[in-house]
Amino acid sequence: MARSLEIVGDRWTILILREMYMGASRYEEIQIQTEATPQMLATRLKSLEADGMIERHPYSEKPLRHEYRLTEKGRSFYPVIHALRAWGETWCKDKSEEIAVHFVHRECGHDVGLGTVCPECGIPVERKDLDASLGSQFAKERAERRAAFKRK
Known part of the structure; x- marks a missing residue:
């Protein structure tokens, strides 16, 4: 537990990962939504x-800009976030x-609520x-938050 907390044991890290699971990959969007x-x-x-x-990948050469992508290790942390x-x-x-966020099982089209098993078809679901x-x-x-950031 202590080793895990060394990596993910603070509010900001958890919020960054939340944003990445929600599809954010660029610095500005992560900053806007975490307010870090x-x-x-x-x-x-x-x-x-x-x-x-996570891994950094360039998306612009001039100026050099990077986006961030979850690695297999990062993706495997999702059950903790869930x-x-x-x-x-x-x-x-x-x-x-x-x-705050509704999740629908793609296979059957039903809301899974807060669980990890679809209540309609009984299949365990992942993100x-x-x-x-x-x-x-x-x-x-x-x-x-996005509007306030743009006004700055």
């Missing part, structure tokens, strides 16, 4: 790269708040088996 300072984000991205959780999400949705929200859609409150929060 540039120094904090750069430090965490370098650590994740050094630990083999467990944190399920726990947070269950215990850290007011009853009036909607679920690659699911389509995500944001709840309206979470989508609004994300749009507001």
Whole structure:
């Protein structure tokens, strides 16, 4: 447990990974949605790269810009993120708040809720088996962060 926490044991690292699981790959989008300072984000991205959780890939030559992609090691951390999400949705929200992200099983088209097994067809699901859609409150929060960042 201690060795694992050395790699992923802080808020910023977990938020960066959350964004990457949601499809973000570029520095600016990760920064906007995590609200990390540039120094904090750069430090965490370098650590994740050094630990083999992510890889940098150039997407622009002039100026040189990189995007970040999860490695197999990084992708294999998803069940931990999923467990944190399920726990947070269950215990850290007011009853009036909607679920932040809905996951639909691609194979049968049913919402899987907070579980790891599709309640409709009984098949265990992984992130690659699911389509995500944001709840309206979470989508609004994300749009507001993006707008605020662009006003800076």
